[in-house]
Amino acid sequence: QVKLVESGGGLVQPGGSLRLSCAASGSIFRPALMGWYRQAPGKQRELVARINSIGNTDYADSVKGRFTISRDNAKATVYLQMNSLKAEDTAVYYCNTYPDERWNWGQGTQVTVSS
Secondary structure, eight states: OOEEEEEOOEEEOTTOOEEEEEEEESSOOOOSOEEEEEEOTTSOOEEEEEEOTTOOEEEOTTTTTTEEEEEEGGGTEEEEEEOSOOGGGOEEEEEEETTTOOSOOOOOEEEEEOO
C-alpha cells in the first residue's frame, strides 16, 4: 500500500506563496494522473489541480493562473506551487491519484492565509 505524506503548509499573508510537496512511498510511482485536493472547514474535499504522466496539467477555475502543479517521478513526489494566495485558499491540502483516489489519504498539510 502506498503512503502519502504532504508537507510545506503554513501560515501566510494574503498575496504570499507556498510550495507544497507530496511524497509517495511503498510502491512504484506509476499512476497516470495525480491530483492535489483541498478541504476547507465545513466543505467537501475538492480537486485543485491534476497532472498526468507526461506533465499535462489542469486546474480548478478558482486557482488557475496562481497555482502550478508539477511532479518528479524519480522522487515519487508531486508539488504544488501556490502564488498570490487568498483567504479562500485556506484549507487542508492533500494529494492522491485522480480520479479514483485509490490510495489511503495522508494527513494533509494545513494552509492558512490570513493577515
